[in-house]
Amino acid sequence: MSHATRIELPVLPEPRLDLPSPDVDEAVAAAAVLADPTRAAILRLLRDGRHCVCELAAATGQRENNLSNHLARLRDAGLVRASRHEANARFQYYERDEDAIRGMREALRDVLG
Amino acid sequence: MSHATRIELPVLPEPRLDLPSPDVDEAVAAAAVLADPTRAAILRLLRDGRHCVCELAAATGQRENNLSNHLARLRDAGLVRASRHEANARFQYYERDEDAIRGMREALRDVLG
DNA sequence: GTGACATCTCAGCGATTGGTGAGATGTTCC
DNA sequence: GGAACATCTCACCAATCGCTGAGATGTCAC
Secondary structure, eight states: OOSOOOSSSOOOOOOOTTOOOOOOHHHHHHHHHHTSHHHHHHHHHHTTSOEEHHHHHHHHTOOHHHHHHHHHHHHHTTSEEEEEOSSOTTSEEEEEOHHHHHHHHHHHHHHHO | OOSOOOTTSOOOOOOOTTOOOOOOHHHHHHHHHHTSHHHHHHHHHHTTSOEEHHHHHHHHTOOHHHHHHHHHHHHHTTSEEEEEOSSOTTSEEEEEOHHHHHHHHHHHHHHHO
């Protein structure tokens, strides 16, 4: 046999310590929004159409001021819009911004594959 | 004009207080895993193949014992598997469980649409 | 205007959680 | 065997976060 070494031998591990750190900021921000049961339920409910605060409060079992807090966070994140009811302006009706939701989905997809 | 009312009049709002509360537990659990930069980076890095702890630590800029903590959480959640290197068993190589990852993706998709 | 209703804002408290430090376990090399 | 290495475990502390309570704003009905 010549001096040629066998190809299938187990190779010594040489950890690569220069891997680039992936950019996951968007995905983490999206996940932080969803990591609360009330906010996740809001986004799930609004998937089927607009709802006012009292409806969302009843469906989630939360008090209305608490829901208002979560809705403010979703508004600041640009994920939902609010507009008063045409016939009775006491009610704020919320709907999703589907463009922003799509952005969340793509950021999460980049991490999960 | 007869007594027939016009059809296009704005309708009085009657909030539906009996909406069923959506089940978002799985999506919330998935989001809680991703809502940390280190864990999100780990899952993103393992998307391209197996890596040992020291590689993940270098790429994320975290200390190895801290990474070990996060990897334990991912293991307990069934999202990653560990196995020692064939040629040098000092190194624990981690890889994703793609079935579990797919479960996460579907749970999140149910909320985001 | 007055009262009732729907929503909003924000300070404060309690619970959860990520990073650290120190020590323990398992592996390789000499 | 002993030393160096790679990883793990866990108690502790500081920071974060969600719920509550109280008060403010805006709208409707009378």
